[in-house]
Amino acid sequence: MSDQIKIDTGISIALTGSGGAGVMTAGGMLLEAAAKSGFYGLQTRSVGPQIRGGEAAALLRLSNHAVEIHRGGFDILFALDWSNFSRFAAEITLDENSVVIFDPEGGEVPEIVSAATKNIIELPIKKFASEIPGGRMNMIALGIVAGAIDLPKETVLGLIVRKFASKGEAVLEASRACLEAGYKHAGSVANAPKLVSDAENADVPRWLITGNEAAALGAVRGGIKFAAAYPITPATEILEWLAPSLTAIGGNLVQAEDELSSINMIIGASYGGIPSITATSGPGLALMTESIGLATAAEVPVVIVDVMRGGPSTGIPTKSEQSDLNIAIYGLHGDAPHLVTAPLSVADCLFTTQWSVHLAEAMQVPAIILSDQYLGQAKMIIDKPADVAFFADRSKVEKIDTAYTxxxxxxxGVSPMAIPGTAGGQYTADGLEHSVTGTPSSAAEDHHDQLAKRRRKIEGFNYGTHWAEIEGEGDLVIVTWGSTAAPVREAAELARAEGISVKTIAVRLLAPLRVEALEAELAGARRVLVIEQNDLAQFYRYLRGHVDLPADTRAYHHPGPMMLSTTEILSEIMKEHRL
Amino acid sequence: MSANPDNEISSLSELLTHAYAIEEDAIDRYHMLGDQMEVHNNHELAKLFRDLAGHEEKHAAEIKARAETIGLMNLKSSEYKWPDTEGPELAALDEAHYRMTPWHALQMALKAETRAFEFFDHIVNTVTDPEIKKWAEEFREEEAEHVTLVERLLEKNPEPPAGWADDDDPPNLQE
Amino acid sequence: MNVSAPLKASDFKSDLKPVWCPGCGDYHVLLSLTKALADLERKPEEVAVISGIGCSSRIPAYLKCYGFHGVHGRSLPLGTGLKVARPDMTVIVAGGDGDGFSIGGNHFLHACRRNIDLTYIVMDNRVYGMTKGQPSPTTEPDWDSALSPGGTGLNPFHPLVIALASGANFVARAFSGDIRGTTKLISDAVNHPGFSFIQILSPCVTFRPEQKEWKSAIHAPPVEATDDPARAARRIMTDDGFNVGVLYRGDRRPYKIGDGVEHKTVADLEQEFQI
Structure with missing residues (x-):
């Protein structure tokens, strides 16, 4: 059997441009047109450091079945110009079958591109645009690519009307003419792959959503009514979605002065009985850790979404990395049991957030959700998520007849909470160690009792089967977490199609780790591969510290900014398979 | 400091309400001081303050009984007509010290009882209503007895020598 | 307790005995606060007292109200979250000068600016007591201590003028020993819409015994409270630091909290994602 398994599901497209060329808009419309035409797909972005006018790449993968990650190669590269293309070169891998379309006015074809493929098509996009009053290159590119892959023109036109109608007839007309011109020249890209629809999928209700939006929606589905916000890339979209949404459903969002404040605002609101959330990234999480310890000690449920980016310090704010696992699990001082979860896909951002709200509220404990820049900002076509019955359902005392403890x-380990306003339930929540009444105490007995109670409530909880998603059977087992689950699952599926047995365990509940359940799932494993996107193999070391792993357990990991691709994981599976 | 020197007691019920509040506040105050001494392990003083509170309790009960037919008013703290920032018969909290001796406590009590005496004395000398005046005279008389009582106790508890507040240990670091 | 009888100050006191040093000004503040709450005719369960870390931050547990003794410097965010989520509660944030002006300084600025309807009481003794006497932001520059031998040489922070400049709607100075005055100020502050700030000079008898002299330095301001920030600022900047009373009473727009009405369902919100 060959080492190389060909991944040919769908079409991968990269649109690049700079100086406000509008490739992200064109990419977004391409994705939406595919969605409306019954396809699946995703779009991610890669951008330079400029606020406006920087170089940008819209990276798309379209398919007739659900896809959750780029496959690791591109079929079509459309370069409006080549400004700083080297920034993206590592992400946009091309091979001899790739089709490259470019405007000669946008500079010389970089050597890395011309060395990869001979299918390079020169089209004077800028000239086409200049022939249309108000014409824009990105709309012409949209027409060319949509036409080349066989997306129906009426669908794209419909999107143009919706997007530009409010900007006046002239803008709308220009965009329409550009699209027509693009479709006219699509024939020049004759050797491009085509999207072939799958009739079975056509009527399945689908959503177009990012992971950040999905997490925010999961929060309100779970019952969140209060959020505190301090902007940080790449988490801001969660907060910006929540701001009007919470007001609309009778809640509130407050913009805080910093993350020290935002975490305490949600602790204050939740102390008041209102389920509360904040979203941040690594630097913000670091600032919050002291107060997450307060929420643990005072037993106030809160949910913190950490949309991870490259670290440490300011790191790489616009790129994904799974390197906050250690701080999320170990960052609190003292013995501070709390929850750490991780969504396993864009769609799962909704489920995991909703579930985490439920868990935090049920156990009166903080929950840290480890999403990441990839999940958070990837825009994806997904099947409409099922309604799940996980809601904020805190144990409260309604009426107090005797002394309240x-x-x-x-x-x-869960003690019913008196919500402020409840007569007779007055108590002082405290970060100082306390007795059963909440009175500060340094007595050994109180400390031991309260530590044990806080540990008991999260270790004894029934998490059901949601602690992980487990697929396949075999003595080769891959254990992974978070966004890396997507390429792992895709690679495993491709390996199975080639007759290789591989089992995947994608862990959603990182703390408390379900050690017994995990060991049971690993019972028949001969070899274990732990896959994650960070430099220190944080998850591998965490598992090593807690789980009885087979001797042949190996970590496969690398830091961002490059995502782990299906191709490279498949190659690791092949290596393991041969051993 | 804010004070209401111009206010005058204008009814019997108001006088009784003030007389009762003086005693009730004094009870709370002595217990507060008792608590402080208990927390700081000055048990002799804790007991003394509890005894003083007990004494005021008896007095308060008497006033309450006498007020039965006339009735007491429900006043807000700002509606009381104290000559100073709070009720007159209150031991000054800022004079407390964790190593204080009975002499200090009795000095505090003496000042408090004297202020209470002066409060009623002022009413006796300023009100025109003969009924209020008569009752105020009675309260003044009782306070005079208290002053005498405390003075007698002070004879048995002389002023401690200098250095009574010395503590060889440094303060403790807390949070 | 007879349910129909109005609550007294002592009904707001818990059974927990304070750990404060006898003679500490904070005992007076505790008294004034309980008197103010009784005067305001609040029920203990309708009031939440939120604090940070330090001697004075121990105050919530000494009250019969709901309380939260949080981490150092973050009492204002805790109180802000609670008030926005539960506007029906009376929220009083309390603490000391180190907690509020040093580690919590940024929150102080933004709480004034946000102007949420809550009351912030700072018991200012110009020293860190819980850690045995280090200079705080309000300490005089020449005050000698082990951590800053010979004094910090730094100008003290002026919380009242900073509160005024940052947008607080009610700015007052009190002296702990003036129980009647402090009680009235607290109850006025709670009644005034928006963010009310009271700096209560509260002597530390252990580390700053010289503050016992404050008692004789205190006096009422020569003029009535103003709603003109410029006049208030001039008065605060030029007085001797011992004026007690309301120094500024404004009508700055308070923070707008959501109406709490469910205008949309979650299902409505989901519409935007449907293809």
Whole structure:
């Protein structure tokens, strides 16, 4: 059998340009047109450091079945210009079958491109645009690519009307004419791959959504009514979606002065009985950790979404990396049991956030959700997510007849909470160690009792089967987490199609780690591969510290900014398979 | 400091309400000081302040009984006509010290009782209503007895020598 | 307790005995606060007292209200979150000068600016007591201590003028020993819409015994409260630091909290994602 398994599902397209050329808009419309035509797909972005006018790449993969990650190669590269193309070169890998379309006015074809493929088509896009009053290159490119891959023109036209109608007849007409011109020249790209529809999928209700939007929606589905926000890339979209949405459903979002404030605002709101959330990235999470410890000690449920980016320090704010696992699990001082979860796909951002809200509220504990820049900002066509019955359902005392003990030692460790306003339930929540009543105490017995109670409530909880998504059977097992689950699952599926047995375990509940369940799933494993996107193999080391792993357990990992691709994981599966 | 020197007691009920509040506040105050001494392990003083509170309790009960037919008013703290920032018969909190001796406590009590005496004395000398005047005279008399009582106690508890507040240990670091 | 009888100050006190040093000004503040709450006719369960870390931040547990003793410097964000989520609660944030003006300084600026309807009481003794006497932002430049031998040489922070400049709607100075005055100021502050700030000079008898002299330095301001920030600023900047009373009472627009009405369902929100 060959080492190379060909991945030919769907079409991968890269649109690049700079100086406000509008490739992201064109890419977005291409994705939406594919969605409306019954296809699946995703779009990510890669951009320079400029706020406006920088170089940008819209990276798309379109398919007739659900896809969650780029496959690691591109069929079509459309370069409006070559400004700083080297910034994207590592992400836009081309081979001899790739088709490259470019405007000669946009500079020389970089050597890395001309060395990869001979299918290079020169089209004077800028000239075409100049022939149309108000014409724009990105709309012509949209027409060319949409035409080349066989997307129906009426669908794209419909999107143009919706997008530009508000900008006046002249703009709308110019865009329409550009699109027509693009479709006219699509024939020049005759050797491009075509999208072939799958009749079965045509009527499935689908959504177009980013992971950040999905996480925000999961939060309100779970019952979140309050958010505090401090802007940070790449988490801001969660907060910006929540701002009007929370107001619309009777809640509130407050913009805080910093993350020290935002975490405390949600602790204050949740102390008031209102389910609360914030979203941040690594630097913000670092600032919040002291107060996440407060929420742990005072037993106030809060949810923190960490949309991870390259670290440490300011790191690479616009690129994905799974390197906040250690701080999320170990970042709190003292013995501070809390929850750490990770969504396993863009769609799963919704489920995992909703589930995390439920868990945090049920156990009166902080939950940190480790999303990342890829999941958060990838725009994806997904099947409409199912409604799940996970809601904020906090144990509260309604009526108090006898003396109330806020931190009573219950069997499951969860003590009913008196919500401010409840007569007779007054207590002082405290980050100082306390007795069952909440009174500060340095007594050994109180410290031991409260530590044990806070540990008991999260270790004894019934998490059901949601702690991980497990697929396949075999003595080769891949254990992964977070966004890396997408290429792992795709690679495993391709390997299975080639007759290789491989089992994948994508862990959603990172803390408390379900050690017994994981060991049971690993019972028949001969070899284990732990896959993640960071330099220190944080997850591998975490598993090594807690789980009885087979001797032949190996980590495959690398830091961002490059995502782990299906291709490279498949190649690792092949290596393991041969051993 | 804010004070209401111009206000005058204008009814019997108001007088009784003030007389009762003086005692109730004094009870709270002595217990507050008792708590402070308990927390700081000055048990002798804790007991003394509790005893003083007990004494005021008896007095308060008497006033309440006498007020039964006339009735007490529900006043907000700002509606009381104290000559100073709070009720007159209150031991000054800022004079407390964790190593204080009975002499200090009795000095605090003496000042408080004297202020209470002066409060009623002022009413006796300024009100025109004979009924209020008669009752105020009675309260003034009681306070005079208290002053005498505290003075007698002070004879048995002389002023401690200098250095009573010395503590060889440094303060403790907390949070 | 007879349910129909109005609550007294002592009904707002918990059974927990304070750990404050006897003679500490904070005992007076505790008294004034309970008197103000009784005067305001609030029920203990309708009030939340939120604090950070430090001697004075121990105050919530000494009250019979809802309380939150959080981490150092973050009491204002805690109180802000609670008030926005639960506008029906009376929220009082309390703490000391180190907690509020040093580690929590940024929150102080933005809480004034945000102008949410809550009351912030700072018991200012110009020293860190819980850590045995280090200079705070309000300490005099020449005050000698182990951490800053010979004094910090730094000008003290002026919380009142900063509150005024940052947008607080009610700015007052009080002296802990003036129980009647402090009680009235707290109750006025709670009643005034928007963010109310009271700096209460509260002597530390252990580390700053010389502050016992404050008692004789205190006096009422020579003029009435103003709603003109420029006049208020001039007065605050030029007075001797011992004027007590309301120094500024404004009508700056308070923070707008959502109406709490469900205008849309979550299902409505989901529409935007449908293809």
């Amino acid at each position: 806020r931190y009573a030692l219950t069997a499951d």
